[in-house]
Amino acid sequence: MTHAAELITAKPDLRKIKRIRTGKEKFWLVFKYVSLIFIWFLVIMPIYVLVVNSLKGVKGVYLNTAFQLPTSLDFSAWKLAWAGDTTKFPGLSAGMGAAMIRTFFIVVQSSLISAVIGSINGFVFAKWKFRGSNLVFTLFLFGMFIPYQAVMIPLVRVATLTGLNKTTYVLVLAHVIYGIPICTLIFRNYYESIPNELIEAGRVDKASMTRIYRSIILPLSIPAFVVVLIWQFTSAWNDFLFAIFLTSGNPKLAVATTQLNFLTGSTNQVYYGLNMTAALLVSLPTLIVYVFLGRYFLRGLLSGSLKG
Amino acid sequence: MSKTAVAKKEKLTKRRPINSALGGFWFVFPSILAIVFFVYGMIAWTFNMSLTNKNSVSVRELKYVGLKNYSDLIKDENFTHALTNLLKFTIVFILGALISGFIMSLLLEKGIKGEGFFRSFYLYPMAISFIAMGTVFNWLLNSATGKDAGGVNLLLQKAGLGFLQNTWYASPTGSMYAMAIPAIWQVAGYVLALFLAGFRGIPDEMREAARVDGASEWKIYRYVLFPQLTPTLLTVLIILGHMSMKVFDLIVGINGKGYVTQTVAVYMWQVTFDNYDFAKGTAIALVLLIMVAFLVLPYLRYVNKHEAYR
Structure with a gap:
């Protein structure tokens, strides 16, 4: 039996469908891409939030601006999250x-x-x-x-x-x-x-x-x-x-x-x-x-x- | 090399059993021992402990109390609460993941330009820990609405869907349904992969034959393709079901031991860790095991019969 993963990666031959599309087929194709892109945004959202907010520094990161890009790049959160800091953040002995x-x-x-x-x-x-x-x-x-x-x-x-x-x-x-x-x-x-x-x-x-x-x-x-x-x-x-x-x-x-x-x-x-x-x-x-x-x-x- | 040494070596090679009934038994023997001790032995141990009065650290004299811990569980409101929570979560999680994964597979199954791109993005959440994602969802699913809204609630407002705003996992009644959202987000891609493999396993000829017979696209799906996906559907339900019953990391990652979102696994953790009630903890664990076994054992039998894991 073929491995299931190979079944997935072995895509159907695209050339077969490459013929003149009817109006209905065109509609479904557009519909498919719109849905796929919409889902893509949903799937990517949490990672986007992680990346964007990791560049805003340690403090002053608020939920109402969670989806906005940082105004300036601040990598201080990276350093602190990795190494920790006992002097400025007493609870954070280890990163x-x-x-x-x-x-x-x-x-x-x-x-x-x-x-x-x-x-x-x-x-x-x-x-x-x-x-x-x-x-x-x-x-x-x-x-x-x-x-x-x-x-x-x-x-x-x-x-x-x-x-x-x-x-x-x-x-x-x-x-x-x-x-x-x-x-x-x-x-x-x-x-x-x-x-x-x-x-x-x-x-x-x-x-x-x-x-x-x-x-x-x-x-x-x-x-x-x-x-x-x-x-x-x-x-x-x-x-x-x-x-x-x-x-x-x-x-x-x-x-x-x-x-x-x-x-x-x-x-x-x-x-x-x-x-x-x-x-x-x-x-x-x-x-x-x-x-x-x-x-x-x-x-x-x-x-x-x-x-x- | 001396003569005797050669003879000895020949003897050794000859003696080596190749096709004996014992086969490679001795090579898996260590693993068998490990599984017998660490899986089956420890389940037995757990069961044994659940029959005792080891309800706190101070218990010195271990006594068998029969099924008392189990009958106490039925009376324990926290446990029934956790069980109800788990049931709510399971229903929404299974339906949600099933439907979203299936729709995604429908969008991709015919092959579309950029399929590989979408597929790999849809599947990446499975590679990330529930704890890390819990950190994000803990924040994004903030309960503030209206003027103070942020995260998902703010997004909904901006999309003109303000009426969908919610207190999410902080809600006393809807917390488990809210918990299902990140869970669905995480496994939808997995369901997609399973269904996609199911679709691709159907020979093209079946589709073609139906088309030649003049069947509409919808009828091809309804009467030709969907019936072929029944084994896949079964697999998906089992996988989602056993994932759901064991849900732990995700809940802890988002809301810790918070009462409103406690499930059976989380409650078991609290009982053992905070109260050191090992007898009760083991009883809960065993209830969980029985629930999972009811789901998985028939499946294992089915797979074994059909040799599907070949």
Whole structure:
């Protein structure tokens, strides 16, 4: 089966419709573009508000002018949001910077580990099945849909008892473990599309399955690795639930989302310029990844619906 | 290399099971252990804790109290409030996201110049955290109306739609409907992608055949294309449904633990964090899990049967 993402990107042949249009068809075309552009404005609005208001400085950012361009460019909110400042803003001992760097390391580590585990699991579930492997796989998948609240209290207990909650590794571990289902799924789907003949050819040459995996499958896996890495990067970066339960109350372990929540909560209604800048800062890494590798992000999203 | 070493090596390669019933079991074994312990084991643990009297930190002597925590939940007004809120949110969120995503897919499905541009813009909200977007919507959906209006209310005034002005998530009755707006904004692009994949999966011949038979465009959609999208619709409903039940980040990002917008997940957080009532917290979490399971398990069965995730 063709991957759903390819179905989307494989557009219908535009040339086919390039003939003289009737009046009715012209009307619908104009209607479509007007609607598309209208929706575009709705979709872009919050990001526009973030960008515009981040350039208006820290104070003096008001809601009634939220949609207006800044009269002059003021980058002071960027500096403050990144670094924090204890002298002028007593509540703001730490900005987003430290938390974002910390998150970056957590997220990169967990995506790399997740990808390796996902690839091995996916290979087994697609090409090296064992008795009951389909059932095991379905049991894995259920783990993808559960509300994590249903495991959270015991998880916090385990993290506290082992002392893991004093390090950032607790989040790396959480993202890796609860990322197993989706990563396995993405790789499994991908490996299912690789023809069995390739494996057979390897077997004829008396290669072991591990050897086949290393020399035949792995070199073909780059697209799936990109999908999983991006997916894990994005979802771990945006995670709030695990972070708030596992590391809350410890500012030294704050991640991007929890730090943003803390910052906007503690300075609420005072420094909107700062709030908007901080929110923009948190959004930037995943946005940048999306801009450059959106196609792969789409694949991950569609896998998440099991339609992949 | 000595002779024995060569023999040993040959033996090893020969012994390696390639097509045994065990297959690659040992390679997924660590993951199985992790899932068994961290997913199923912890769910069991959660259930076990929900049957005890661990209702505060000071409880020393753990006793089993049966389903008391669950029966207490039914009597707990805060919980029923959260449940009602979740229901309100779910209805508006699912309908809104479904309709807006579907309309977007209708606009794009035939292929139109600039499709890639629109598609990638429509989907970007899915890449951003609910917490970051919550910060923006917290501000833009300010409750001030009339002269003091700003943000969305001001936009509505300027567009001549002043009567639509609202107190949004601060409203005691409409707060959850207002909460659905940013949620719809965030996932509409995802729904679009799912429907677009559905549309593109329909072979062109079906459309052509209907056209040759003289069917009008509307009839082609109504009788040829829409019926083909039923599996997609099912997927979309399941995805939106389970997202909605778990909604947490978005609510916290916009309104914190604010009472008017509390949902089941937010209430569970408050109960565990502020009151340290672990028995009640686990009971709420389990209710949430059962709700999600009712939705997802039949779907998993369906997908498994049809091997749709191939």
